[in-house]
Amino acid sequence: MLNRKSPPTRQIPNKINITKAEEITLSNGVRLLVIDVGSEDVCRLDFNFFAGSRYQQKRIESRATLAMLTEGTAGLTSHQIAEKFDYYGSFCEHATDRDFGKVTLLSLNKYLDQSLQVLEKVIKRPSFPEKELETYRIKGKQSLIVELEKVTTLARQDFFKGLFGNTHPYGVYAEPQDYLDLQRNHLIDFHHKFITANRCTIVLSGKIGNDELNTVIKHFGESNWGAESTVLVDFPTISTPVQKKFFSLKADAVQSAIRIGRQLVDRKHPDYCGLVVLNTILGGYFGSRLMKNIREDKGYTYGISSSILTLKELCVLVIGTEVGAEFTFPALKEIYAEIDRLKVEPVSEAELDLVRNYLLGELLRSFDGAFAIADSITSLFEYNDLDYHFFEKTIETIKTITPEQLMNLANVYLRSNDLTECVAGPVSNLN
Amino acid sequence: MIEIEKFCLDNGLRVIVHNDNSTPIVSFNLLYDVGSKDENPNRTGFAHLFEHLMFGGSANIPVFDEHLERTGGENNAFTNNDFTNYYITIPKENLETAFWLDSDRMMSLAFSKKSLDVQRNVVVEEFNQRYLNQPYGDVWLLLRPLAYTMHPYGWPTIGKNVDHIKNVTLTDVKEFFYKHYAPNNAILSVTGPVNTKEIMNLSKKWFGEIDKRPIALRNLPKEPKQLESRKLEVERDVPFNSIYKVFHMNSRKHEDFQATDLISDLLSNGKSSRLYQKLVKEHNLFSDINAYITGDIEEGLFVITGRLFKDTTFKIAEMAINNELESIKNTSIDGYELEKVKNKFESNFKFGEANPLDKAMNIAFYELLGNANEINLEVEKYREVSAEKVKAVASKIFTETNCSTLYYKAKSNGSSSAE
Numbered sequence: 100m101l102n103r104k105s106p107p108t109r110q111i112p113n114k115i116n117i118t119k120a121e122e123i124t125l126s127n128g129v130r131l132l133v134i135d136v137g138s139e140d141v142c143r144l145d146f147n148f149f150a151g152s153r154y155q156q157k158r159i160e161s162r163a164t165l166a167m168l169t170e171g172t173a174g175l176t177s178h179q180i181a182e183k184f185d186y187y188g189s190f191c192e193h194a195t196d197r198d199f200g201k202v203t204l205l206s207l208n209k210y211l212d213q214s215l216q217v218l219e220k221v222i223k224r225p226s227f228p229e230k231e232l233e234t235y236r237i238k239g240k241q242s243l244i245v246e247l248e249k250v251t252t253l254a255r256q257d258f259f260k261g262l263f264g265n266t267h268p269y270g271v272y273a274e275p276q277d278y279l280d281l282q283r284n285h286l287i288d289f290h291h292k293f294i295t296a297n298r299c300t301i302v303l304s305g306k307i308g309n310d311e312l313n314t315v316i317k318h319f320g321e322s323n324w325g326a327e328s329t330v331l332v333d334f335p336t337i338s339t340p341v342q343k344k345f346f347s348l349k350a351d352a353v354q355s356a357i358r359i360g361r362q363l364v365d366r367k368h369p370d371y372c373g374l375v376v377l378n379t380i381l382g383g384y385f386g387s388r389l390m391k392n393i394r395e396d397k398g399y400t401y402g403i404s405s406s407i408l409t410l411k412e413l414c415v416l417v418i419g420t421e422v423g424a425e426f427t428f429p430a431l432k433e434i435y436a437e438i439d440r441l442k443v444e445p446v447s448e449a450e451l452d453l454v455r456n457y458l459l460g461e462l463l464r465s466f467d468g469a470f471a472i473a474d475s476i477t478s479l480f481e482y483n484d485l486d487y488h489f490f491e492k493t494i495e496t497i498k499t500i501t502p503e504q505l506m507n508l509a510n511v512y513l514r515s516n517d518l519t520e521c522v523a524g525p526v527s528n529l530n
Numbered sequence: 531m532i533e534i535e536k537f538c539l540d541n542g543l544r545v546i547v548h549n550d551n552s553t554p555i556v557s558f559n560l561l562y563d564v565g566s567k568d569e570n571p572n573r574t575g576f577a578h579l580f581e582h583l584m585f586g587g588s589a590n591i592p593v594f595d596e597h598l599e600r601t602g603g604e605n606n607a608f609t610n611n612d613f614t615n616y617y618i619t620i621p622k623e624n625l626e627t628a629f630w631l632d633s634d635r636m637m638s639l640a641f642s643k644k645s646l647d648v649q650r651n652v653v654v655e656e657f658n659q660r661y662l663n664q665p666y667g668d669v670w671l672l673l674r675p676l677a678y679t680m681h682p683y684g685w686p687t688i689g690k691n692v693d694h695i696k697n698v699t700l701t702d703v704k705e706f707f708y709k710h711y712a713p714n715n716a717i718l719s720v721t722g723p724v725n726t727k728e729i730m731n732l733s734k735k736w737f738g739e740i741d742k743r744p745i746a747l748r749n750l751p752k753e754p755k756q757l758e759s760r761k762l763e764v765e766r767d768v769p770f771n772s773i774y775k776v777f778h779m780n781s782r783k784h785e786d787f788q789a790t791d792l793i794s795d796l797l798s799n800g801k802s803s804r805l806y807q808k809l810v811k812e813h814n815l816f817s818d819i820n821a822y823i824t825g826d827i828e829e830g831l832f833v834i835t836g837r838l839f840k841d842t843t844f845k846i847a848e849m850a851i852n853n854e855l856e857s858i859k860n861t862s863i864d865g866y867e868l869e870k871v872k873n874k875f876e877s878n879f880k881f882g883e884a885n886p887l888d889k890a891m892n893i894a895f896y897e898l899l900g901n902a903n904e905i906n907l908e909v910e911k912y913r914e915v916s917a918e919k920v921k922a923v924a925s926k927i928f929t930e931t932n933c934s935t936l937y938y939k940a941k942s943n944g945s946s947s948a949e
Binding site for chain 2: 116140394398421422457459
């Protein structure tokens with residue numbers, strides 16, 4: 100008779116095989132990272148530029164520049180570019196955050212050369228046609244207006260504005276009018292200064308053979324492109340927030356959005372890995388304390404989590420949830436209760452053991468397939484200057500941190516007075 | 531090409547194995563052939579609520595997630611109109627834990643009152659979060675009953691309204707479990723660094739002793755052919771007007787399915803697609819426009835959604851959409867454009883196969899359709915679609931009487947209402 104009561108024996112991998120990227124410095128100085136893992140004949144090519152919104156002079160310049168790259172180049176109209184990418188079954192995407200501007204191409208290997216012929220023009224010689232810019236302006240404005248209807252958007256914006264100040268590069272947000280104020284010459288200027296070879300790292304992942312590699316080198320590695328930019332952009336000092344409570348009214352909402360958190364040390368700080376463990380216990384996985392209490396015990400929400408966001412200069416701890424409007428106060432109370440519990444009550448060995456194993460599994464999962472590996476390695480070079488040792492340090496901390504150390508961290512980093520709290524929802528529940 | 535091996539246990543559980551040594555993680559995907567289409571029209575949202583209850587403990591294991599997390603695993607699930615899908619990703623060393631956990635909850639749930647009480651609330655908040663507290667969030671609560679008068683696709687997976695969820699009892703839960711959760715109503719797919727022999731041993735060991743259960747033959751009410759166009763107008767506190775048009779289409783296994791999917795790609799897959807180029811870029815009528823198919827197993831919907839610019843009236847918007855549909859019906863698509871959407875499909879499909887977990891889910895889905903191996907024929911089926919076929923299928927689907935239209939009007943924006 101099978102024993103169903105007790106779990107099968109489990110093993111926790113002692114060592115995690117970290118797939119490293121092959122690192123190549125191309126003749127024009129561009130750093131190329133290659134991750135050759137995969138069975139399908141497809142690949143992904145990421146261009147990561149130091150060209151996030153922190154470098155812009157006017158709001159949305161960075162995002163608009165990246166978005167408009169595919170809207171016209173020397174010799175190709177927006178429509179022609181779209182036709183070519185679509186015809187070859189490629190996907191050209193862009194993303195911007197505070198620190199980075201990124202262009203990603205997904206391509207079938209058999210059409211990589213054709214796709215890169217277009218992408219080369221897109222990245223090196225965009226023309227930013229006024230007509231396309233006008234479409235971008237009105238579309239962008241309209242979708243931002245829709246976004247601003249959501250309580251999650253309001254709470255998130257209040258949170259970062261509150262944390263860094265609403266004029267700081269890490270706290271500033273675009274307003275609908277900013278789209279209308281966009282000028283073509285802003286984009287030309289931003290592209291000239293920031294979308295350049297010397298601000299770029301390229302990551303090539305998937306099933307990569309010599310053909311794929313040589314194709315990429317041919318289009319992006321031989322000659323220098325973009326200005327030899329040595330632009331220094333002033334980055335204002337980050338100060339500690341003064342006001343710590345924010346509320347945005349959305350009278351007809353049926354749920355309130357909540358964000359609570361603080362500025363945190365960067366990933367190189369000795370406390371960082373321990374904070375990852377602490378955050379996981381609090382709200383970093385399905386079985387976390389916040390989930391158990393606020394969803395699985397009280398049913399106030401569909402989901403609640405706490406996470407550590409990584410920025411170039413520091414990290415941010417943020418707890419986020421949407422709760423039934425009538426549960427706003429009880430949920431806040433429970434969130435603070437869970438935070439306080441971390442400071443006075445050592446985590447049990449059973450819970451800590453679970454979290455250790457969960458985190459090791461997560462780490463292993465971040466090497467599940469070529470693109471997952473590319474993401475993990477990209478984040479390494481962005482925030483730890485490609486130090487694989489970081490993974491080992493993380494594993495070491497996960498395995499050895501003690502309940503007392505975690506309690507100490509909670510007492511240093513989770514002081515109620517240091518937390519910024521933002522709520523967006525109907526006011527009637529918050530008086 | 532995905533190499534697949536299959537076997538079936540005596541109790542009817544179908545198991546599919548695909549070896550992939552490029553990852554340290556195993557994807558373990560268990561699909562049950564039950565979705566919201568199997569619900570009682572007065573108890574909608576049940577299949578999905580039930581999915582939540584599957585995490586509330588089973589006969590021998592009070593807490594599901596903890597054991598998985600303790601072995602470095604991660605899991606989740608989703609429900610749609612057709613089926614319910616549970617998936618786990620776990621380090622290879624601990625694969626047996628997945629078998630232990632999922633076989634126990636297939637054998638019997640704990641049927642805990644506390645779990646039901648809490649998950650009812652959680653699902654109500656999910657309803658709030660996804661359908662009520664988002665601009666345009668209630669669209670599918672309006673469109674489905676407009677398009678379907680008889681068929682259970684007339685309600686969304688979350689349910690017709692929250693009262694249905696609030697009224698569920700433990701008796702309902704037990705009844706539903708034994709009616710639909712059974713080895714002979716499930717498909718297990720396992721992908722990753724595994725071989726068929728070990729999966730067969732583990733399957734027999736953990737699932738083998740679960741008895742077959744009587745599963746009633748599915749007998750869904752047939753949707754009568756729609757004979758006249760349907761229209762609905764609502765006013766909501768949203769910033770912009772939106773239009774939604776849905777047409778009845780063929781089922782997933784119908785020979786027209788691939789052509790129908792390609793038509794939706796012609797219209798709106800990628801920035802070079804017709805609706806985007808003509809109606810967004812050229813004529814500046816919409817800020818956003820999309821066409822897609824629901825992809826349901828039974829006869830589903832071809833959907834067009836557009837968000838209007840402030841100066842665009844509903845009448846102009848609708849005419850512009852109709853013109854594009856007429857053009858597919860009347861003018862044969864040229865070879866270049868057809869090749870383009872086929873390439874795009876192939877690429878999409880290949881990228882889906884490049885993600886280990888997606889691959890496991892897709893294999894199980896194709897087995898549900900009839901045969902997991904058919905996943906390897908799909909690209910070819912799309913390749914075979916001819917220009918004539920596209921035209922013929924479009925003419926069948928895009929008729930006025932086959933269409934339901936929703937005008938979703940912005941309250942503050944009364945001036946650009948329908949005429």
